[in-house]
Amino acid sequence: MIGNTRLSKSTPIVVAGGGGFIGGHLVADLLRQGYTSIRSVDIKPLDEWYQVHRGVKNIAGEEKGDLKNLDNCRRALKGCKGGYVFQLAADMGGMGFIENNKALCMLSVLTNTHMILAAKDEGIDRFFYSSSACVYNADKQTNADVTALKEADAYPAMPEDGYGWEKLFSERMCRHFREDYGLKARVARFHNVYGPFGTWEGGREKAPAAICRKVIAAKQSGKHQIEIWGDGEQTRSFMYISDCLRGIQTLTNSDFIEPINLGSSELVSINQLVSIAENIAGIRLDRSYKLDAPKGVRGRNSDNTLIRKVFAWEPDTRLRDGMQKTYEWIEQEWLAKYGSGKTVSAPKPARSKTASKGKPKPSTNGKHKKPASKGRAKVKAR
Numbered sequence: 001m002i003g004n005t006r007l008s009k010s011t012p013i014v015v016a017g018g019g020g021f022i023g024g025h026l027v028a029d030l031l032r033q034g035y036t037s038i039r040s041v042d043i044k045p046l047d048e049w050y051q052v053h054r055g056v057k058n059i060a061g062e063e064k065g066d067l068k069n070l071d072n073c074r075r076a077l078k079g080c081k082g083g084y085v086f087q088l089a090a091d092m093g094g095m096g097f098i099e100n101n102k103a104l105c106m107l108s109v110l111t112n113t114h115m116i117l118a119a120k121d122e123g124i125d126r127f128f129y130s131s132s133a134c135v136y137n138a139d140k141q142t143n144a145d146v147t148a149l150k151e152a153d154a155y156p157a158m159p160e161d162g163y164g165w166e167k168l169f170s171e172r173m174c175r176h177f178r179e180d181y182g183l184k185a186r187v188a189r190f191h192n193v194y195g196p197f198g199t200w201e202g203g204r205e206k207a208p209a210a211i212c213r214k215v216i217a218a219k220q221s222g223k224h225q226i227e228i229w230g231d232g233e234q235t236r237s238f239m240y241i242s243d244c245l246r247g248i249q250t251l252t253n254s255d256f257i258e259p260i261n262l263g264s265s266e267l268v269s270i271n272q273l274v275s276i277a278e279n280i281a282g283i284r285l286d287r288s289y290k291l292d293a294p295k296g297v298r299g300r301n302s303d304n305t306l307i308r309k310v311f312a313w314e315p316d317t318r319l320r321d322g323m324q325k326t327y328e329w330i331e332q333e334w335l336a337k338y339g340s341g342k343t344v345s346a347p348k349p350a351r352s353k354t355a356s357k358g359k360p361k362p363s364t365n366g367k368h369k370k371p372a373s374k375g376r377a378k379v380k381a382r
């Protein structure tokens with residue numbers, strides 16, 4: 001494994017959230033490295049997983065894959081003493097989702113608490129927890145020309161309401177299980193991970209995928225217009241999935257015990273992100289701005305001083321390069337689903353299944369377990 005090449009290939013490895021975007025890529029990477037005892041667990045039915053892999057014990061669906069349930073966590077980890085747990089399972093999405101589903105996001109604390117408790121009881125050796133840049137104090141993110149956020153900026157605490165508070169609390173849980181029980185817990189704060197094999201429509205997608213989809217739809221329909229949430233001047237950094245996988249494994253196998261940023265330091269505005277997608281598509285679009293749409297903090301970037309110091313490395317995939325790969329995959333999926341020359345209405349923001357009547361629910365559109373080019377039937381646009 002990256003960071004520990006001497007780890008036995010038969011070491012038990014459990015990927016919680018293995019049916020999700022990052023989890024699916026992590027399982028694939030571990031298989032490529034030759035690991036033979038991998039369990040992938042997810043609440044979604046198997047046909048809604050982003051990637052499904054052979055040679056893995058896949059545990060899917062609410063009955064056995066809902067890790068908010070402590071008994072399911074214990075079953076998922078049974079017999080894995082001395083193994084690794086990658087806790088990626090969470091109910092989340094892009095800004096439109098987390099701003100409209102704060103209670104649902106907070107409920108992920110059950111998953112994290114029960115998974116770390118089961119890991120401690122089973123005698124798990126290494127426990128990785130995926131935190132988020134949403135833990136950072138909002139007062140430090142009010143300017144688009146933001147000073148990059150260093151790890152100490154999480155305190156005094158004022159994280160993203162709902163999702164950010166849950167992540168920060170679970171970081172503390174990891175710390176205290178390490179201090180009180182000796183569990184080797186490691187925490188990375190992700191900064192906007194993107195890439196192929198993720199949600200690209202339906203309301204849970206993040207900005208890179210949403211923008212690729214909008215540009216593709218505009219190109220295919222011939223209506224060269226795009227709606228941008230906010231004024232487009234809000235800034236972010238975006239980390240390509242391969243960098244995320246390397247960071248996860250390097251940190252998990254290290255002796256570094258504090259939360260650490262895992263993100264690119266390449267800051268761009270949303271307008272610049274749109275320009276990148278336009279350049280890839282070879283078109284220019286008329287832009288309109290939805291100023292009342294969810295847009296999150298004004299500016300956020302990753303200060304990578306610590307990760308460079310500790311690991312002599314930082315995520316370094318150029319945004320233009322990662323967007324090229326992401327755009328090409330989403331275009332393939334879009335054409336397989338809608339065909340060429342179709343006009344497709346924009347999806348409404350996703351909400352939880354417990355939302356009140358008349359409110360839109362999360363869509364499963366855009367969740368594919370294999371590339372669309374492999375026999376996926378086309379359906380008419382609605």
